[in-house]
Amino acid sequence: MSASSVQVPQIVLVLCHSFFHDAFCVERPVDSKKFKLWLSSRFIANLIIERQAELPEGSSFAVTAKQVFDNFAYKFHGNKPSFRQREVVDILRNSILVIEAPSITKLSIDDAVLVICDTLYSRSSYTPILLTNIPAKLERAEDFYRKKDPKAKIPYPISSTVEAEPYLRSIFPELSRTVDTRMKNSVYKF
Amino acid sequence: MLRRKEKRVKEMSADISIRKVKVLQGRAKAEAEKQGLNPNDLVILKTSVNSLPEYHVEKIEGDPVSFLLKRAKTKT
Numbered sequence: 454m455s456a457s458s459v460q461v462p463q464i465v466l467v468l469c470h471s472f473f474h475d476a477f478c479v480e481r482p483v484d485s486k487k488f489k490l491w492l493s494s495r496f497i498a499n500l501i502i503e504r505q506a507e508l509p510e511g512s513s514f515a516v517t518a519k520q521v522f523d524n525f526a527y528k529f530h531g532n533k534p535s536f537r538q539r540e541v542v543d544i545l546r547n548s549i550l551v552i553e554a555p556s557i558t559k560l561s562i563d564d565a566v567l568v569i570c571d572t573l574y575s576r577s578s579y580t581p582i583l584l585t586n587i588p589a590k591l592e593r594a595e596d597f598y599r600k601k602d603p604k605a606k607i608p609y610p611i612s613s614t615v616e617a618e619p620y621l622r623s624i625f626p627e628l629s630r631t632v633d634t635r636m637k638n639s640v641y642k643f
Numbered sequence: 644m645l646r647r648k649e650k651r652v653k654e655m656s657a658d659i660s661i662r663k664v665k666v667l668q669g670r671a672k673a674e675a676e677k678q679g680l681n682p683n684d685l686v687i688l689k690t691s692v693n694s695l696p697e698y699h700v701e702k703i704e705g706d707p708v709s710f711l712l713k714r715a716k717t718k719t
Contacts, residue, residue: 476708477708477712479712495706495708495709498708499706499707499708502661502685502707502708503663503685503707505661506661506662506663506666506685507662507663507665507666509666529715530715535715537714537715537716537717538715540659540714541711541712541714541715543659544659544660544661544687544711545711547658547659547660547661548660548661631683632706635685635705635706635707636705636706636709638704638705638706639705639706639709639710
């Protein structure tokens with residue numbers, strides 16, 4: 454087998470509801486810890502959009518469950534979305550793969566993302582990274598695996614956005630520089 | 644009657660996504676070039692399908708998340 458035929462696993466970001474909450478929060482947090490989570494989530498959301506914008510149709514860099522995305526959409530626009538709000542949600546839905554399979558949608562928002570990670574991990578061509586800014590998610594994932602086997606370990610990384618940002622910067626240096634430049638030219642001051 | 648109505652809605656459907664100018668093709672690419680956009684610019688590409696697809700290209704200024712949040716606040 455030649456070196457060129459070795460398949461490098463494809464990184465897929467699996468997004469928890471806390472990621473959406475932090476990345477699309479309009480108010481800039483005052484608290485320094487929350488500010489770091491907000492800024493790193495905003496950076497990663499921009500990186501996802503930037504990367505997805507140049508990927509061929511059918512390829513996805515970030516994925517979430519329908520109920521996670523719907524939960525975000527409802528919090529974003531409420532009961533009576535304006536035309537523009539609905540458009541923004543549609544745009545985001547086209548930048549993130551939203552899984553609508555009945556086997557996933559019947560699960561809680563916590564378990565749904567864990568099942569997506571496990572499914573992606575089981576297909577050897579993908580390396581999932583679960584992005585969550587809720588520290589208790591790690592315990593939740595441990596419980597999830599221990600239900601089946603008390604000695605089982607979580608087979609994929611679970612990271613906060615602050616932890617994931619330097620890793621993603623090392624993998625996508627050029628794209629990260631583009632995101633930094635766009636954020637500097639943003640309507641918001643970073 | 645319902646079928647005819649559904650058909651009309653389908654015909655008028657629109658798709659909206661963020662794409663990079665360098666990956667656009669055909670008339671969408673021509674529309675971006677007409678606006679003098681650079682290959683690395685991000686755009687909101689809106690495709691309305693009536694009898695023939697129509698492409699509307701809008702340049703994203705700054706970072707996409709901030710641009711979208713600002714856009715969601717506007718009424719029109």
